Amino acid sequence: MTNQVAFTDAQRARWDALVRKAVDHSISGLTEMAGSKIAVSDIRSETVDVTEIPEKLGGAGKITVGILLAVEEKPGFHMALLHSPEAAFSIIDILLGQDPGTSNELGELELSTLGEMGNIMCSFFLNSMGDETGIQLMTTPPTVREDMTGAVLDYILAEIMMDSDEVDLLQTTYGTDETQVDGTFVVIPSNEFREQAFQKGLAA
Amino acid sequence: MTTAAVQPTVVGLGEIAVSETAEDTLVSLGLGSCVCVAAYDPINKIAGMAHIVLPDSGGEERRQTAKFADIAIPMLFQQMEEAGASKSLVIKLAGGAQMMPVSAPSQNQMNIGDRNIEAVKALLSGAGRRVKAEDLGGTQGRTVRLFVGTGKVTVATAGKDQTDL
Numbered sequence: 001m002t003n004q005v006a007f008t009d010a011q012r013a014r015w016d017a018l019v020r021k022a023v024d025h026s027i028s029g030l031t032e033m034a035g036s037k038i039a040v041s042d043i044r045s046e047t048v049d050v051t052e053i054p055e056k057l058g059g060a061g062k063i064t065v066g067i068l069l070a071v072e073e074k075p076g077f078h079m080a081l082l083h084s085p086e087a088a089f090s091i092i093d094i095l096l097g098q099d100p101g102t103s104n105e106l107g108e109l110e111l112s113t114l115g116e117m118g119n120i121m122c123s124f125f126l127n128s129m130g131d132e133t134g135i136q137l138m139t140t141p142p143t144v145r146e147d148m149t150g151a152v153l154d155y156i157l158a159e160i161m162m163d164s165d166e167v168d169l170l171q172t173t174y175g176t177d178e179t180q181v182d183g184t185f186v187v188i189p190s191n192e193f194r195e196q197a198f199q200k201g202l203a204a
Numbered sequence: 205m206t207t208a209a210v211q212p213t214v215v216g217l218g219e220i221a222v223s224e225t226a227e228d229t230l231v232s233l234g235l236g237s238c239v240c241v242a243a244y245d246p247i248n249k250i251a252g253m254a255h256i257v258l259p260d261s262g263g264e265e266r267r268q269t270a271k272f273a274d275i276a277i278p279m280l281f282q283q284m285e286e287a288g289a290s291k292s293l294v295i296k297l298a299g300g301a302q303m304m305p306v307s308a309p310s311q312n313q314m315n316i317g318d319r320n321i322e323a324v325k326a327l328l329s330g331a332g333r334r335v336k337a338e339d340l341g342g343t344q345g346r347t348v349r350l351f352v353g354t355g356k357v358t359v360a361t362a363g364k365d366q367t368d369l
Contacts, residue, residue: 051217060216060234061347063362068304143304147362150217150234151345155303157217158237158257158316161271 011198016045018197019168019187022128027174029124030117034095034176041180042173050157050167057082057184060150065106067118068156069139071126076190077137078156079122085146087181088114100179111144118142133197153186160188212349215240215255218271222252222283226353233347235299237317239273239324239340240348241280242296242369244355245289251352252284256299258316259323273323277331296357296369297324297338298348317341337369 020043031038054060065088071077083091089103092110095117096103103110119142126137145152160167170185189197212229215221217238221230230253232240241254254276261272270276284293300321321340328335339346339359347360348369360366 051219054217054234060214062234070304145303147236147303148234148345148347150238151236151301151303151362152234154217154234154236154238154257155316161218161257 012047015168015197018129018132019045019170021132022125023170023172023185025128026121026125027172029120030095030174033117033120035097036094036176038094038174038176040172040174043170044172045168045170047166048169050161050165053153053157053167053169053186054150056169057149057153060148062149063146064149064152065114065144065146066149066152067114068143068145068152069118069122069141070156071137071139073138074190074192077126077139077193078159078186078188079125079139080153080156080184080186080188081118081121082149082152082184082186083181087183088146090175090179090181091117091183094176094179094181106144106146114144115142118144134200135193135196137193156186156188163190215253217255218257218269218276220252220254220270220276220280220283222250222280222287222289223352224248224250224287228352230350230352231347232299235346235348236301236303237299237315237320239297239299239317239320240346241277241324241328242298242348242350242357243280243284243293244295244350244357245284245293246355247290247292248288249352249355250284250287250289251350251355252280252287252289253348253350254280256320256324259319273320273327277324277327281331281333293333294336294355295328295333296350297321297335297340298346298357298359298369300324300340301342301344301346303343303345339367339369 067081092103168187175181210227212231232255243252257271300317357369
């Protein structure tokens with residue numbers, strides 16, 4: 001079952017480039033927040049069946065820290081940033097200018113830091129997408145959850161399953177010169193967003 | 205003599221599994237807003253599990269899959285009966301958490317966990333099926349296991365001990 005707007009090869013390449021550029025832009029937002037250089041060292045992107053997502057991320061029962069944001073107003077967009085707890089603690093230490101290993105639990109300060117990180121990365125990401133497509137998107141406040149991967153994501157996956165069977169999955173490695181972190185972006189544009197993006201020149 | 209452990213049968217998003225292998229375990233990992241229906245025929249020792257993602261297919265042809273409660277529940281019972289199960293099933297439910305905060309009226313329609321619970325209960329009631337036990341709602345993810353040999357159902361949440369349902 002799929003009701004998703006199908007990409008031609010050219011559109012697929014254009015879309016991938018658009019999303020990669022937006023990810024780079026969102027990491028540059030993180031650099032501004034941290035006050036020290038954070039760079040993407042690797043991005044792997046693929047379009048996968050929605051039901052395969054939990055397994056792609058290590059299994060539905062694996063504990064993950066998720067920062068979840070959504071654009072509720074049309075054309076609609078979901079975005080999730082996922083990290084292992086250890087990776088999340090590394091990011092928190094970078095952002096708070098602490099020695100590596102300082103953070104080891106998600107208290108109020110740590111949750112707030114991750115929420116702000118989600119705000120900034122998502123804003124930069126969507127601004128980049130907006131610059132390229134002319135579609136302006138505003139997100140909800142971020143929700144930070146530490147729970148099983150399946151539980152963190154199934155709410156979003158359920159939303160996308162209403163219209164489609166596929167989702168764009170971007171797995172990234174980024175960090176400072178001293179600390180590298182593996183993180184995953186789950187980028188879920190609505191069908192309506194894709195259609196508008198095509199109409200506004202994504203297919204060019 | 206040692207016996208190799210039987211790998212559990214993972215019931216993924218929108219999947220159904222039925223087993224009559226006593227050593228088998230059916231498991232739905234990391235349920236958030238999804239609802240797991242665990243059904244067991246204690247006479248014939250046949251177990252079935254559905255991992256339901258959304259409440260209603262809306263009757264659309266392209267949506268005739270077990271992701272939707274209105275498709276999954278009759279499909280689960282049909283598959284169990286085809287495997288030899290009687291109609292006297294012990295049914296237990298888990299899941300339907302609210303993983304995102306509901307802060308605005310427009311988000312009510314997005315509370316998929318509650319909608320899944322409501323749909324599953326209505327469908328079971330409409331089919332004359334009684335629910336023996338449930339662990340529904342809340343804000344935490346769950347992993348549900350159904351042991352085929354005994355019919356025991358357990359629920360585990362992150363950072364907490366596993367409990368019998």
